[in-house]
Amino acid sequence: MAEIERDPVTDRETTGHEWNGIKELDTPVPRGVLMFLIVTHIWAIAWWFLVPAWPLGTTYTRGLLGVDQRTTVEAQVAEGQQQRSAWTTKLETEPYDEILADESLMRTVRDTGRQLFGDNCAACHGRDGKGSKNYPDLTDDDWLWGGGPEMIEQTMRVGINTAHPESRIGQMPAFGRDDMLDRDQVRNVAAYVYSLSHSDYSTADNIDRIDAGREVFLTTCAACHGEDGAGNREVGAPNLTDGHWLYGGDLDTIIATVHGGRQGHMPTWEKRLSNADIRTLALYVHDLGTEQP
Amino acid sequence: MIAKLTSSERQNALVLAVIVALAGAAMAILGRSDVLGVHGLIVMIFAGVVIYLIMASFYEPEPTEDREASYYDDPIKAGIVLAMVWAVFGMFMGVWVAAQLAWPDLAFDGAWSSFGRLRPTHTTGVIFGFGGNALIATSFHVVQRTSRARLAGQVSPWFVLLGFNLFCVLAVSGYLLGVTQSKEYAEAEWYADLWLVIVWVTYFILYIATIARRKEPHIYVANWYFMAFILVVAILHIVNNLALPVSWGHAKSYTIWPGVQDAMVQWWYGHNAVAFFLTAGFLGMLYYYLPVRAQRPIFSYRLSILSFWGITFFYMWAGSHHLHYTALPHWVQTLGMTFSVMLLVPSWASAGNALLTLNGAWHRVRDDATLRFMMAAAVFYGLSTFEGSFMAIRPVNALSHYTDWTVGHVHAGALGWVALITFGSLYTLVPVLWKRERMYSAALIEVHFWLAIAGTLIYVFAMWNSGIIQGLMWRTYTEEGALAYSFVDSLVAMYPYYIARAFGGLLFLIGAVVACYNIWMTVRAVPAAAPRATDIPATTVAVPGE
Numbered sequence: 001m002a003e004i005e006r007d008p009v010t011d012r013e014t015t016g017h018e019w020n021g022i023k024e025l026d027t028p029v030p031r032g033v034l035m036f037l038i039v040t041h042i043w044a045i046a047w048w049f050l051v052p053a054w055p056l057g058t059t060y061t062r063g064l065l066g067v068d069q070r071t072t073v074e075a076q077v078a079e080g081q082q083q084r085s086a087w088t089t090k091l092e093t094e095p096y097d098e099i100l101a102d103e104s105l106m107r108t109v110r111d112t113g114r115q116l117f118g119d120n121c122a123a124c125h126g127r128d129g130k131g132s133k134n135y136p137d138l139t140d141d142d143w144l145w146g147g148g149p150e151m152i153e154q155t156m157r158v159g160i161n162t163a164h165p166e167s168r169i170g171q172m173p174a175f176g177r178d179d180m181l182d183r184d185q186v187r188n189v190a191a192y193v194y195s196l197s198h199s200d201y202s203t204a205d206n207i208d209r210i211d212a213g214r215e216v217f218l219t220t221c222a223a224c225h226g227e228d229g230a231g232n233r234e235v236g237a238p239n240l241t242d243g244h245w246l247y248g249g250d251l252d253t254i255i256a257t258v259h260g261g262r263q264g265h266m267p268t269w270e271k272r273l274s275n276a277d278i279r280t281l282a283l284y285v286h287d288l289g290t291e292q293p
Numbered sequence: 294m295i296a297k298l299t300s301s302e303r304q305n306a307l308v309l310a311v312i313v314a315l316a317g318a319a320m321a322i323l324g325r326s327d328v329l330g331v332h333g334l335i336v337m338i339f340a341g342v343v344i345y346l347i348m349a350s351f352y353e354p355e356p357t358e359d360r361e362a363s364y365y366d367d368p369i370k371a372g373i374v375l376a377m378v379w380a381v382f383g384m385f386m387g388v389w390v391a392a393q394l395a396w397p398d399l400a401f402d403g404a405w406s407s408f409g410r411l412r413p414t415h416t417t418g419v420i421f422g423f424g425g426n427a428l429i430a431t432s433f434h435v436v437q438r439t440s441r442a443r444l445a446g447q448v449s450p451w452f453v454l455l456g457f458n459l460f461c462v463l464a465v466s467g468y469l470l471g472v473t474q475s476k477e478y479a480e481a482e483w484y485a486d487l488w489l490v491i492v493w494v495t496y497f498i499l500y501i502a503t504i505a506r507r508k509e510p511h512i513y514v515a516n517w518y519f520m521a522f523i524l525v526v527a528i529l530h531i532v533n534n535l536a537l538p539v540s541w542g543h544a545k546s547y548t549i550w551p552g553v554q555d556a557m558v559q560w561w562y563g564h565n566a567v568a569f570f571l572t573a574g575f576l577g578m579l580y581y582y583l584p585v586r587a588q589r590p591i592f593s594y595r596l597s598i599l600s601f602w603g604i605t606f607f608y609m610w611a612g613s614h615h616l617h618y619t620a621l622p623h624w625v626q627t628l629g630m631t632f633s634v635m636l637l638v639p640s641w642a643s644a645g646n647a648l649l650t651l652n653g654a655w656h657r658v659r660d661d662a663t664l665r666f667m668m669a670a671a672v673f674y675g676l677s678t679f680e681g682s683f684m685a686i687r688p689v690n691a692l693s694h695y696t697d698w699t700v701g702h703v704h705a706g707a708l709g710w711v712a713l714i715t716f717g718s719l720y721t722l723v724p725v726l727w728k729r730e731r732m733y734s735a736a737l738i739e740v741h742f743w744l745a746i747a748g749t750l751i752y753v754f755a756m757w758n759s760g761i762i763q764g765l766m767w768r769t770y771t772e773e774g775a776l777a778y779s780f781v782d783s784l785v786a787m788y789p790y791y792i793a794r795a796f797g798g799l800l801f802l803i804g805a806v807v808a809c810y811n812i813w814m815t816v817r818a819v820p821a822a823a824p825r826a827t828d829i830p831a832t833t834v835a836v837p838g839e
Binding site for chain 1: 438439441509510511513514581584585589590591592593594595596597599603618622623624626627628630631632634635637638641642645652653771773774775776777778779780781782785827
């Protein structure tokens with residue numbers, strides 16, 4: 001227990017309390033602190049009068065300004081839609097040919113499409129649309145279902161292998177696993193398919209397997225991929241001759257593909273994006289493919 | 294730890310440990326292959342170790358000296374060691390998750406090592422593991438010294454300390470196993486929460502009983518803050534964690550709070566966890582160790598009163614500022630915002646009171662890194678409370694919310710304020726507790742200080758930049774009225790800042806490791822100090838003087 005004493009540094013008296021050597025000065029609360037306290041309180045009380053603030057049973061004080069976050073955001077959304085309608089209406093109503101010819105509208109498509117693509121498509125197809133293993137490159141000329149805006153729009157709307165009633169169905173059967181082809185047939189047909197894009201593979205060592213594989217191909221694969229292996233966009237069957245590979249074009253991967261099949265998946269966007277957004281993206285993706293060399 | 298207990302206290306401790314082991318067995322049986330069963334095993338192992346420790350010394354001679362003539366320091370020592378272990382664990386996890394944001398491959402394709410599971414191990418590890426143990430240890434120290442009385446229990450301090458750490462172990466291991474309530478800073482599931490209620494109420498009773506037997510006529514400010522911390526955290530924890538388990542044999546539970554009320558309760562909890570765990574508790578630390586180290590009286594008792602009641606009253610209202618522009622009614626947001634702004638004055642009054650206490654001791658701040666830790670903590674406290682009130686203003690929040698700015702703000706508080714005040718306090722406390730002349734190396738404290746300051750500044754500046762860029766990118770529109778950037782664009786822009794943040798955190802972690810070494814060597818290699826005659830409880834109640 002200490003007596004009240006005077007602190008030589010500040011010339012203030014202590015309170016006379018002491019705890020294990022700790023003392024306290026009896027300094028009054030600085031005037032600035034009190035002023036600051038008053039200012040923040042006045043500001044807060046003023047704010048309570050202006051905007052919704054205090055509950056009153058089942059309702060609340062509405063505030064003199066009459067603002068409410070819900071009506072504010074509704075007005076902002078309406079204003080935004082109004083601003084966008086100048087070009088969204090055109091996008092929704094005009095045929096693709098006319099839009100493609102309209103250079104200023106296509107600039108808008110490239111601007112807004114880039115953001116839409118980044119938020120919705122980039123997770124699989126990459127920010128630049130170049131895809132990656134198992135996800136198609138959208139910037140080249142190789143299309144499974146067609147690269148015109150109408151085709152892309154349809155693919156986006158219904159998706160591939162989805163629950164949508166009109167879904168595009170792209171099924172590569174599991175020829176090996178489901179016993180449609182035996183082990184040798186799978187290996188031979190894979191060798192043949194590999195040779196379609198690798199002419200140097202047709203050496204004397206391999207020619208027997210390739211020939212045997214051609215037989216299998218014509219009876220089993222040609223229905224979808226065509227006799228020349230150039231694919232068929234009606235059923236989403238890829239061109240096997242061009243060196244573009246979705247799941248990988250090395251011999252082992254082709255064997256795995258023939259053995260186990262492939263059922264790629266593209267979601268349906270019909271209920272997740274607005275009509276204008278889908279059409280913007282269809283044009284944007286189409287444009288990705290045509291613009292680049 | 295056992296030798297200082299009487300045989301009946303040893304029996305009580307043993308009974309408690311056996312009850313906990315049986316509870317663990319019940320969890321293991323009911324939970325079977327569920328995570329609850331795994332946690333039952335962990336509880337049994339934990340209790341088994343405690344039972345072993347008790348039995349190993351069970352028949353040793355009882356203490357002969359008068360225990361009331363000395364302070365009860367053993368649980369405090371254990372608390373400091375545990376706090377440092379959790380500091381290294383929690384900060385390492387922080388550096389890891391920070392690095393994962395820059396280099397996602399560092400998750401190594403593991404479920405347990407994915408960002409979503411590791412992140413709460415970081416927050417729980419540093420807030421509860423490091424901060425909580427440091428608070429328990431320092432509060433036990435401060436309440437005894439400022440009351441001039443020994444702790445009111447012999448077994449209960451150990452129960453509080455070990456029980457709290459069992460909670461932390463259950464929480465952190467649960468996250469790794471994929472169990473979470475999905476409530477930020479309250480992720481632990483119902484059985485761990487129930488256990489923490491028991492532990493925390495014991496803490497409260499122990500603390501208030503110790504204050505009740507104080508030999509000083511007045512209760513020191515630090516104890517007001519520690520009491521507020523213990524009491525309010527109990528209330529917050531119980532209300533926010535009210536939940537129904539899907540069955541007694543299952544770790545999963547559902548909160549009783551529906552919809553937006555759940556969000557409001559969660560952020561009433563979340564913000565007051567910041568207020569009463571990370572602010573009030575650590576202000577208790579500051580109010581004791583800063584004047585002791587500076588050898589100066591507190592600048593103003595009156596200012597202490599104003600800031601204490603201001604902080605306890607205003608913080609309670611501020612939580613809704615976490616839910617601006619959400620489904621929460623506008624009027625609740627207004628209240629949260631206005632009370633957050635009013636809160637600034639008592640917050641700054643605390644920081645100012647601490648800094649003005651240093652008047653007459655600034656030469657010590659210059660020479661003594663330990664005191665400088667506490668000075669810097671008070672400065673960061675002032676900075677981050679200003680920032681917090683500012684960010685609570687709705688239009689500001691419209692920019693800052695959901696961005697890294699929030700993360701930067703939290704770390705300005707957590708690193709700059711909470712961790713710095715803790716390290717300053719521990720460097721003051723360790724030589725006293727272990728009765729050493731000084732810390733092992735003043736130079737290493739200096740190194741730690743600059744590592745911690747550099748780490749904090751790099752971290753906070755990286756997140757300010759990152760957060761504001763992010764916020765602006767999300768709200769930039771093109772002339773056509775469409776968004777200018779995709780979310781991925783903003784992530785690409787964050788990349789350099791995420792690397793800088795991980796580096797800042799790494800510096801901070803290295804500082805904590807240096808602190809561990811310094812504390813270890815202090816205990817092992819520094820010569821014992823001459824006994825301090827004053828560091829004993831008072832035998833008579835002091836009478837108020839004139």
